[in-house]
Amino acid sequence: MAKPKLSIILIVYDMPRQALNTLTSLAVPYQRNISSDDYEIVIVENSSGNNLDPQAVAAAAPNSRYFLRDEPSVSPVHAINFAFEQCRGEMIGLMIDGARMVTPRVLEYVLQAQGICPNALIAVPGYNLGPVEHQLAADYNYSEAKERNLLQQCNWQHNGYRLFDISSIGGANPTGYIDPLLESNCVFASRDCFAKIGYADTQFTYPGGGSLNLHMFRSLGMLPETNYYFVLAGEGSFHQLHGGVTTQPAEDREATLRLFAKQLNKLWGVFSVLKREPILLGAVCSEAQRFLHYSSMQSLVRFDRLDSKQTHHWVDDVTRLESQTGKPT
Amino acid sequence: MPASNPAPESPRLSVVVIVYDMPEQALNTVYSLSTRHQRNVSAEDYEIIVVENRSDHTIDPQRLTSIGDNIHYLCRDENGVSPAPAINAGLKLCKGSFIGLLIDGARMVTPRVIEYALQASSIDPDCLLAVPGYNLGPELQHFSKTHNYNEETEKHLMQTINWQKNGYRLFDIANISEANPRGVFQPFMENNCMFSSAENFNRIGGADEAFHFPGGGGLNLHMFRSLGVLENTEYFFVTPGEGSFHQYHGGVSTSEREDREESFLSPRDQLESYWNGQFKGLEREPFLLGAVGSHAQAFLHYASTRAIKRFNRKSKRHEPFWPSDLHHRRYTEHFL
Numbered sequence: 180m181a182k183p184k185l186s187i188i189l190i191v192y193d194m195p196r197q198a199l200n201t202l203t204s205l206a207v208p209y210q211r212n213i214s215s216d217d218y219e220i221v222i223v224e225n226s227s228g229n230n231l232d233p234q235a236v237a238a239a240a241p242n243s244r245y246f247l248r249d250e251p252s253v254s255p256v257h258a259i260n261f262a263f264e265q266c267r268g269e270m271i272g273l274m275i276d277g278a279r280m281v282t283p284r285v286l287e288y289v290l291q292a293q294g295i296c297p298n299a300l301i302a303v304p305g306y307n308l309g310p311v312e313h314q315l316a317a318d319y320n321y322s323e324a325k326e327r328n329l330l331q332q333c334n335w336q337h338n339g340y341r342l343f344d345i346s347s348i349g350g351a352n353p354t355g356y357i358d359p360l361l362e363s364n365c366v367f368a369s370r371d372c373f374a375k376i377g378y379a380d381t382q383f384t385y386p387g388g389g390s391l392n393l394h395m396f397r398s399l400g401m402l403p404e405t406n407y408y409f410v411l412a413g414e415g416s417f418h419q420l421h422g423g424v425t426t427q428p429a430e431d432r433e434a435t436l437r438l439f440a441k442q443l444n445k446l447w448g449v450f451s452v453l454k455r456e457p458i459l460l461g462a463v464c465s466e467a468q469r470f471l472h473y474s475s476m477q478s479l480v481r482f483d484r485l486d487s488k489q490t491h492h493w494v495d496d497v498t499r500l501e502s503q504t505g506k507p508t
Numbered sequence: 509m510p511a512s513n514p515a516p517e518s519p520r521l522s523v524v525v526i527v528y529d530m531p532e533q534a535l536n537t538v539y540s541l542s543t544r545h546q547r548n549v550s551a552e553d554y555e556i557i558v559v560e561n562r563s564d565h566t567i568d569p570q571r572l573t574s575i576g577d578n579i580h581y582l583c584r585d586e587n588g589v590s591p592a593p594a595i596n597a598g599l600k601l602c603k604g605s606f607i608g609l610l611i612d613g614a615r616m617v618t619p620r621v622i623e624y625a626l627q628a629s630s631i632d633p634d635c636l637l638a639v640p641g642y643n644l645g646p647e648l649q650h651f652s653k654t655h656n657y658n659e660e661t662e663k664h665l666m667q668t669i670n671w672q673k674n675g676y677r678l679f680d681i682a683n684i685s686e687a688n689p690r691g692v693f694q695p696f697m698e699n700n701c702m703f704s705s706a707e708n709f710n711r712i713g714g715a716d717e718a719f720h721f722p723g724g725g726g727l728n729l730h731m732f733r734s735l736g737v738l739e740n741t742e743y744f745f746v747t748p749g750e751g752s753f754h755q756y757h758g759g760v761s762t763s764e765r766e767d768r769e770e771s772f773l774s775p776r777d778q779l780e781s782y783w784n785g786q787f788k789g790l791e792r793e794p795f796l797l798g799a800v801g802s803h804a805q806a807f808l809h810y811a812s813t814r815a816i817k818r819f820n821r822k823s824k825r826h827e828p829f830w831p832s833d834l835h836h837r838r839y840t841e842h843f844l
Contacts, residue, residue: 294630295631456799458799459798459799462793462794463796465816465819465823465829469816471808471812475812479806
C-alpha cells in the first residue's frame, strides 16, 4: 500500500458507539471527493470495560488501523504519542476526543490546504450536538438517548451537513470562527510541525489531558513554519454526548478547570488564545450558513471593540512576524 | 507601440488589463495589481499585461512600467468599439498557465488577489476564480451624475483613505456592484476580475470578436458563464475578503447616459442568441478562499444574510440551490 498523504489520529476511551459514528464520518463514501488511498485513520484506544469492536471498526473504515492499549494514567498524552509513531502521512490530523463527528469535505479541504502550503495549520470549528454545551446537558434534560434520536432523524449518513441543523456552537469557538479559536478538536498540521512542538507534552497528566489540546493548538500556531492558518468555514466537528472530562457536570468542574488553567499559565506565562487571522477555505452550504452569519456578526463586534481601543486585530501575526524578521512592525 | 520591462522568465500567472481612454484610473489599477500593493507574492510569480486601445488619452508608458518590473504594455490601434480584439491580443502575450482578465482597466483590486489566485490554481489548475465587484462611491455609478459624484469627488475620496498603504480601505468607500448585488453566495451575473487557466480561455475560444458593441456588450457575461460551465472547471472559487473596485470613468455601462437603456437592448439580444434565450447568472456553489478582514466583514455579513433568504426560498420551492453544478463531478449540494 502506497504511503498515504494524510494520517488522522483518533483517540478513544470508553465511547464505542460515538467513536464508530466518528469513524463513519471520516471514511469514504461519507467523505467526498477523496480516495481512501489518500489517507489513513490511526485509532488508539485506551482500554476500558467498554472497548470498540475491531470488526466493526474495519467495516466502518477499511483504511483504518486500530490499536488497543493498556494505559495506567488518566491522560491521553501517551496514547497520542503512540499514535504519532504509527502515522505514515506527511500531514497529520489530531482528534483528541474520539466522540467528534465531522462534515463531508473536511479531508478534501485539508489536502487542498496542504497543497497550498505543506506546513499549513488547519482548524475545523467545533459544535455540540443538541441545544447546549454538554456540561449543561443534564440541566437541559439532554441525554444520549435524545441525541441518538436526533441523529437518526437527521439522517446524517446521507448528508453530513445536516449535523449543523441539530447543533449549537462549541465552547472552543463560542463567538464563531472568525474570532480567535481557543482550540480545535480537529486540527491538522504537518508531521514536521508536530515534531517541532515535541508532540504531546507528557507533563499534561490530568484527566483528558487537561489543557493539552489548547497548548498544542497555540504551540502549532506560533511556529514560524505555519505561515498559513486556515479555518474550514463550512465544515465542523460535532461533539457527541459521552462521559468526558470537561463536558461532564461535576460540582468541582470549576476547580478542575482552574487546575488546568494553572498548568497552562505555568508554561506560557499568561496563556492567550491564538490571535491569527484565519484564511477561510471551502464552500458554506445552506445548513452551515447560519453559523457563518453569526461568526461574521460577532467578528464585526470584535473589530469595533479593538478599533476603539486601537488594538491590532491579530497580535499573534505581528508577534510571529517580528520574531522572524527580528524587527518591530 | 510596445513598451516593456524585462519579462519574468516563466510567470505562473498573467493578468490582462484592458484599457481605453482612462489613463489615471488604469495607473491606479496597475499599481493595485503590482508588488508594491500585492502581498506575499513576488514579481517573478506573475506578469501584468496592459493592452490599450489608442485614444487621445493614452497611458504614459514610462509612468506605467516604472510601477514594477513585471509590467508589459501594448498600445494598439483599434477601429472597432469593442475590447474583444484587445483581449485576444492580450491573451496571446500571456506566458502564464493561469490567466486573470480585467476587461475594464478602471478596476482596482485589494492586496491579496494575486496570492489567492495562485493558491486557487495550485488546488485546481483549471478552476474559475471570481473576485467580487464593488463600485467606489456612495451609490451605483450609473446614477452618479444625479448625485454630484464625479472623478474629482472620487479622487478626493480615495485620498482620504490612503489606499496605497492599505488597499482594504477601499471597502470603506465602496458599495456593492450590480454584478453581484446580493453578495458572494448568489449566482454571479459576471465578474470583472476573473481567473482561469490559459487552456480554459482557449477552450472557450478567447474573446469572441462577434461581440462588437461598445465595451463588448455582453462579452464579459458570456465569457464568465462559458468558463464556469466548462466540464473541466471543477472548482469555482470566490474571494470573500477581496474585491475589485470600479473607478468612475466614461465607460459604456458605468456612466450615466440618457441612451443607456436603449444601447443595452441589442447587446442583450446578442448575448441571448448564444444561450438560446436563457442566459442567467452562474449558479454554482462558491468555494470561499481567503481571509476576511474588518473592512470587508460587513459585506460578508450581508452576503450571508442574503444567502439564508435565498436558501429558504429555494427550499420552499424544492429547487436545487446550485443547478449549474449538476453536471460537475464534484457536485456537492445534497438538497434532496
